[in-house]
Amino acid sequence: MINRDSREPYYYQLYRLLREDITSGKLKPGDMHPTEAELLETFQVSRATVRQALDMLVADGLVFRQRGRGTFIARPTVEKELNRIVSFTEDMERLGFTAGTQILAAEVQQADEAIVHILDVNRGQEIAYLKRLRLADDDPMSLEESVLVHHYCPGILDAYQPHHSLRQLLQQQYGVVLATATQKVRAISADETVAESLSVDEGAAILYIERISFTDANVPIEFLKTYHRGDKYTLYNELRA
Amino acid sequence: MINRDSREPYYYQLYRLLREDITSGKLKPGDMHPTEAELLETFQVSRATVRQALDMLVADGLVFRQRGRGTFIARPTVEKELNRIVSFTEDMERLGFTAGTQILAAEVQQADEAIVHILDVNRGQEIAYLKRLRLADDDPMSLEESVLVHHYCPGILDAYQPHHSLRQLLQQQYGVVLATATQKVRAISADETVAESLSVDEGAAILYIERISFTDANVPIEFLKTYHRGDKYTLYNELRA
DNA sequence: TAGTGGTCTAGACCACAAA
DNA sequence: TTGTGGTCTAGACCACTAA
Numbered sequence: 323m324i325n326r327d328s329r330e331p332y333y334y335q336l337y338r339l340l341r342e343d344i345t346s347g348k349l350k351p352g353d354m355h356p357t358e359a360e361l362l363e364t365f366q367v368s369r370a371t372v373r374q375a376l377d378m379l380v381a382d383g384l385v386f387r388q389r390g391r392g393t394f395i396a397r398p399t400v401e402k403e404l405n406r407i408v409s410f411t412e413d414m415e416r417l418g419f420t421a422g423t424q425i426l427a428a429e430v431q432q433a434d435e436a437i438v439h440i441l442d443v444n445r446g447q448e449i450a451y452l453k454r455l456r457l458a459d460d461d462p463m464s465l466e467e468s469v470l471v472h473h474y475c476p477g478i479l480d481a482y483q484p485h486h487s488l489r490q491l492l493q494q495q496y497g498v499v500l501a502t503a504t505q506k507v508r509a510i511s512a513d514e515t516v517a518e519s520l521s522v523d524e525g526a527a528i529l530y531i532e533r534i535s536f537t538d539a540n541v542p543i544e545f546l547k548t549y550h551r552g553d554k555y556t557l558y559n560e561l562r563a
Numbered sequence: 564m565i566n567r568d569s570r571e572p573y574y575y576q577l578y579r580l581l582r583e584d585i586t587s588g589k590l591k592p593g594d595m596h597p598t599e600a601e602l603l604e605t606f607q608v609s610r611a612t613v614r615q616a617l618d619m620l621v622a623d624g625l626v627f628r629q630r631g632r633g634t635f636i637a638r639p640t641v642e643k644e645l646n647r648i649v650s651f652t653e654d655m656e657r658l659g660f661t662a663g664t665q666i667l668a669a670e671v672q673q674a675d676e677a678i679v680h681i682l683d684v685n686r687g688q689e690i691a692y693l694k695r696l697r698l699a700d701d702d703p704m705s706l707e708e709s710v711l712v713h714h715y716c717p718g719i720l721d722a723y724q725p726h727h728s729l730r731q732l733l734q735q736q737y738g739v740v741l742a743t744a745t746q747k748v749r750a751i752s753a754d755e756t757v758a759e760s761l762s763v764d765e766g767a768a769i770l771y772i773e774r775i776s777f778t779d780a781n782v783p784i785e786f787l788k789t790y791h792r793g794d795k796y797t798l799y800n801e802l803r804a
Numbered sequence: 805t806a807g808t809g810g811t812c813t814a815g816a817c818c819a820c821a822a823a
Numbered sequence: 824t825t826g827t828g829g830t831c832t833a834g835a836c837c838a839c840t841a842a
Contacts, residue, residue: 331830357808368832370611373809389809390839406803503802509750509770509793527768527793529750533802552750552768559800561647561744561774572811598827609813614828630828631820811837818830 324365332367333374340375344384344395355385355393409487410456410464422457423484426519430472430479440534441471441542448472450479452488455519458554462520465549474498474543492543501538507531507557516549527552565606573608574615581616585625585636596626596634650728651697651705663698664725667760671713671720681775682712682783689713691720693729696760699795703761706790715739715784733784742779748772748798757790768793 324332340361343349356364361372376393379385387393414421432446443449450472456464468488470478475496482491492498510530517524529550537543550557565573581602584590597605602613617634620626628634655662673687684690691713697705709729711719716737723732733739751771758765770791778784791798 333830359808369834371831374830376809387809388840390807390841392808392840501803505800505802507748507770507798507800508796509768509791511768511793525766527750527752529748529770550750552752555749557748559746559748561746574811600827610815612812615811617828628828629821631822631826633821633827805842806840807842808840809838811835813835814833816830816832819828821825821827823825 324367332365333371333378336361336365336367336371336375337378340379341382341384344379349395351395351397353395355395357392409489410466411487414456414458414463417458419458419463420460422460424455424457425452425482425484426455427451427453428479428482437469437545440545441469443471443473450475452479452482454484461554463551463554465516465519467547469545471543474537474541498543499538500535500543502540503533503535505531505533509552510549512549520549520551522551522553529555529557531557565608573606574612574619577602577606577608577612577616578619581620582623582625585620590636592636592638594636596636598633650730651707652728655697655699655704658699660699660704661701663701665696665698666693666723666725667696668692668694669720669723678710678786681786682710684712684714691716693720693723695725702795704792704795706757706760708788710786712784715778715782739784740779741776741784743781744774744776746772746774750793751790753790761790761792763792763794770796770798772798 324335326332328335340355349355358369358372358376361367361375362369365372376385376387380387383398384396385393386396408416410423411421429451431449431451433441433443433449435445437443437449438445441449450468450470452466452468452470454466454468455462456466472478475492475498478488478491478496481495482488489500492500508530510528512520512522512524512526512528514524516528517526520526520528522528529552531546531548531550533544533546533548534542535544535546565576567573569576581596590596599610599613599617602608602616603610606613617626617628621628625637626634627637649657651664652662670692672690672692674682674684674690676686678684678690679686682690691709691711693707693709693711695707695709696703697707711733713719716733716739719729719732719737722736723729730741733741749771751769753761753763753765753767753769755765757769758767761767761769763769770793772787772789772791774785774787774789775783776785776787
């Protein structure tokens with residue numbers, strides 16, 4: 323039900339309630355969604371409020387409307403997922419692998435000239451450096467080097483455990499939400515270090531990705547370099563005209 | 564002004580009018596947009612209608628709202644461009660190169676089993692095959708193999724000229740608009756053929772992209788395989804949480 | 805014809821920013 | 824204090840779908 327005393331808008335509360343019914347599987351793809359009239363009655367809010375909540379579900383791609391027929395639960399498409407920021411664990415599980423992690427290095431360092439410009443910090447300012455080897459079904463898949471602005475997540479390297487999601491930790495312990503990211507993707511040849519870490523031959527093709535992640539306040543918070551095994555890893559994305 | 568007799572909704576007419584003021588440059592980034600109250604008065608519509616039009620401008624990224632301050636014209640950001648379908652020519656010019664093209668093959672073929680599933684055609688149905696070498700400042704940059712459903716663009720291989728954009732040709736001569744695409748990105752090692760075409764050593768890192776493009780009616784129309792030189796080509800994209 | 809979503813009105817009160 | 828956008832109400836009429 324809608325909490326009338328909450329500072330959260332009615333439409334947003336309703337949105338979350340309706341979304342839960344879909345993501346929990348209570349309503350399945352193709353099912354008809356409760357009509358606007360039913361929602362008015364059930365939740366005792368005006369039609370504009372109901373429509374505002376439904377607009378958000380439509381924007382999320384969770385439902386679609388057909389004039390004269392009703393509102394229906396959408397069939398999830400792979401495409402919708404393609405440009406989302408996904409954790410390595412999520413990514414591997416989607417592909418049917420079991421994800422594992424080895425921590426190769428975790429230390430607080432001082433920002434060098436290169437990082438200063440990328441993460442908008444001052445030279446010498448503290449950064450958290452984390453180097454991890456990512457495994458899929460116990461085989462090396464990717465090598466990841468993360469640099470975080472330590473100021474926003476002090477002590478994160480002590481809190482981090484291999485089975486944790488860095489993303490979740492940032493959100494739950496520090497209230498830092500990764501909202502957007504930009505990335506550059508290149509194909510490179512494995513140098514000795516990378517080859518050894520990933521158990522491939524020197525010179526093997528590597529999918530190299532540099533990502534800068536931003537908080538919901540549009541502040542750069544993480545710089546990530548990833549070396550994926552070219553023979554094992556595929557990146558998907560979607561384009562619009 | 565709003566045409567009250569049009570079948571086009573008021574909010575949509577208003578949206579187009581306001582958008583025109585921005586894209587024409589009459590309103591510049593950072594400028595304050597007319598307030599909702601002003602728009603009510605000027606266009607003699609209700610506030611809900613004004614807000615619906617403004618919602619669309621916000622969704623387009625053309626304006627942003629600040630409670631208590633007003634609505635402002637947004638600064639176009641590079642990031643917004645990152646997930647757009649871009650032609651090779653556009654792409655190279657953005658980077659400051661001069662784009663060139665050599666046609667290596669252009670012929671009508673019959674769909675084999677692999678293509679049948681990708682482009683949703685029948686086995687043996689006609690497809691247009693086009694193999695092009697892409698140059699940046701006269702250096703080989705990428706090797707592209709396009710497969711088009713010939714039925715939607717009969718005779719396109721005769722109409723195509725090296726300095727043309729395939730995308731423009733499809734739109735202008737056949738009314739086919741490429742609206743969305745999905746792509747897979749991998750790092751591979753150059754085999755003999757690819758190495759020779761791109762003037763790199765065999766085994767050099769190649770950024771390999773497979774793209775399926777869809778029309779605005781969501782019909783698959785083109786299958787594109789691209790081999791980019793790893794030492795020269797970088798792919799950019801943007802992610803959301 | 806009954807029921808659905810699409811559009812539109814004319815108000816109201818609120819939170820927030822700036823003077 | 825004034826003006827802005829944010830939220831909300833209680834209606835209305837319309838276009839479309841399906842029975």
